Amino acid sequence: MSEGRREQEGRDPLLRRILTGAAGALLFPLLAILLSFAIGAVIVLATGNNPVAAYVALFNGALGDPSAVGRTLLNATPLIFTGLAVAVAFRAGLFNIGGEGQLFIGAVTAAWLGVSLGFLGPLAIPVVLAACVITGFLWGSVPGMLKAYFGAHEVITTIMLNFVAINFAYYLAQNPLRQEGPIPGTETVDLAARIPAISFALGRANYGFFVALLAAVAVYLLLWRTRRGFEIRAVGLSPGAANYAGMRLGLNTILALAIGGSLAGLGGGVEVLGTYGNMDVPFVANLGFNGIGVALLGRNHPAGVVLGALLFGGLYAGAQEMQFATDVPLQLATVLLAIILLLVTATKLVEFIVGKRARALASGAGTRLERGLGS
């Protein structure tokens, strides 16, 4: 440690200690969450309800008893996958808005193979999930290649590819894979080939949650313990320097988006094999878009993504209890999440609230995003 830094710390030790390290990393998200809940309280008041009662019901619905915890875990599971899908790409300096479509590709893969390989019983589970990883990888590589070879910006291509993927998945679900009967959707995977529930008390929460945790650990190991991960992060931090050091920008771009795709695809597979058993039309929406919020809230770190997903999952789980116990509509949860997302990258707002020094220490996510979409 240099003399200068020590001197600076001596001058302002407490503030520095609070703001560095983990606390610094948590500052942005915590401020966003607190502000969002404060705004939410005003909204609840405006509708003539008691915000304290609403939030107590929300908390009970998210963590109050084992079945509430189970719902939180169940909701958090796909968001861990889609959050990781955003985070990996983000580490390479890329914005993956395609989690929604990638998840649908994985889900329809699982619905198709889960039904046709159902006779394998539990053995089918790893096979099907591996297939979801592969189809997600291939689908995710498309925007990567469009960027690497044609310079098409990944934000727009991933948005557009979402709709291509969703339509394609719906076509498959309603035509070749369609189930008998009036409800549009695929056939249902045999119970033996489904991901089992964790325990009776936790309701529908299933071992897919642990698959998600494993995926988070795998992403951590990939990014911080392998050469490939080092390259991906180097490309994200400074494409010029990475290129000068002999790293291939195109390859790392494609891989980062493809790995993101494989994670969201796996998430889709877990949704089908764990939660739903098939792919209905319409299928569960917004998991991919919420993954963006989860990743940003978790500062694009796997551990943060898990925490962010638990928060989002808990909010959605608690919202139902809140609507039941008070008169507050459950959509309040979506509003709260939107406000969190709105605030979490607002660097100047944080500067406004806590001052410039704090911002300088906590703005990693903000500054990294400041690249244009023009090129």
Added chain:
Amino acid sequence: MEDFFGLLGPILQSTVRNATPLVFAALGGLFSERSGVVNIGLEGLMLISAFAGVVGANLSGSAFIGLGTAVAAGLLFALIHALMTVTFEADQIISGTAINLLALGGTGFLMVAIFGSGGTSPRIEGFESVAIPVLSSIPLLGPALFDQSILVYLMYVLVPVVFFVVFHTPFGLRLRGTGEAPEAVDTAGVNVARMRYYGVGLSGVLAAFGGAYLSMGLLSAFTENMTAGRGFIALAALIFGRWNPIGAAGAALLFGFAQAVTYSVNEQAIPIEFIEMIPYVLTIIALAGLGGRAIAPAAIGKPYRKE
């Protein structure tokens, strides 16, 4: 052949109807993006306006007051986007995503709070079709172009007006300059932040016309998530139309035509899902540069910090 002409009339009419909300939102997106602010929140801007229009019309009994509340809501949400991205330097993509989520959650929340239940709102007095004398009796094109709601006629007027404003007025020059080279226009004395507020604000107003047309022109009620991706198709039209009002309107008409054909001719020749992919696939092709690459305003996506 007679059968074909019998179908062509309704197809053209529904082409214009499908295209109208897309044109409005794409023109709105154009102002925002030309000023240097990406607006993937068009979907949310349309949705909240569609809802606010119905609430206004429901409370007042007047479609025009509904249009006013729709525009107010679109403007308000757009200004939130501007506040976050221009003033607080939040990421534009994230803020746009949040606007979409906020509109989805907000309309769902307010449906229950105002109308007592989710799903579909009560019916309201919308904008009826107004046939323009003489013009509407032109065979084939007459009913398609000139027997429409007043909002459609407004759209016809807006396309050339926006073209003129963006390319032939000092305001348009400053707006485009702000999106291409903010440092340069700043040096020339233009307030970059203010131009971006104008651009994003106008995107809210125009997207609001699109949203109002959905809930008060095409239908006479609000249903949850009724925009159903139209904001993103509008974004696609904007990019496919090369950030040019005429191009964007042309792209919107093309996308609207593709939809109209499927809905009226479809005999399972091509599955509808594949028709719905057309706007998105074309946009990807345009971005990848086949047939002349679509190039965004140079400074788009970057917050501008005055030195």
